[in-house]
Amino acid sequence: NAGVTQTPKFRILKIGQSMTLQCTQDMNHNYMYWYRQDPGMGLKLIYYSVGAGITDKGEVPNGYNVSRSTTEDFPLRLELAAPSQTSVYFCASSYREGGETQYFGPGTRLLVL
């Protein structure tokens, strides 16, 4: 049981490039989330999904897109990378509708230059 896995661990992008951050969970959780964490700013919700085929915006969705074709996978897409997207990105999942227990992946560090 690997929990929540994320790839890559670290990536450097040039301004305007695109990339997809991968997230997979093997706990059969319906709920999945993407957060970004900036130094001293806490975790901000980007997008979330309540099940396959259903996604919705969080607090800071601009510049990102998501899809949820399976229960296990929840990729995050950056279309035109900007320096403001330099951050650490965490994927999380939860089982109960209460969402009180979210399991986090190890994170992806992204640097946009």
Next chain:
Amino acid sequence: QKEVEQDPGPLSVPEGAIVSLNCTYSNSAFQYFMWYRQYSRKGPELLMYTYSSGNKEDGRFTAQVDKSSKYISLFIRDSQPSDSATYLCAMSAYSGAGSYQLTFGKGTKLSVIP
């Protein structure tokens, strides 16, 4: 006023000390209260969870919630160097879209000195 306020520290204590970490909040709709621990360059991990006012104890950790004052605390007894991490408080309320969304504090960085 931000929904969740948490002193970022840093907080440095000697080994064996009692640590008190706190958060205040303004949204009365918050129903669940959590503490996450995050080691450097790792993802947050759930440490404590509660949904009612009062105390909840788990080993050296005690979570305290006071809904009337909109104040939550995490106490760590007999602190160890391995407790050195950033502690994030988090609270959730029903989002109305079939999901509960977490609102995190900014985190308090704790160092326990041997």
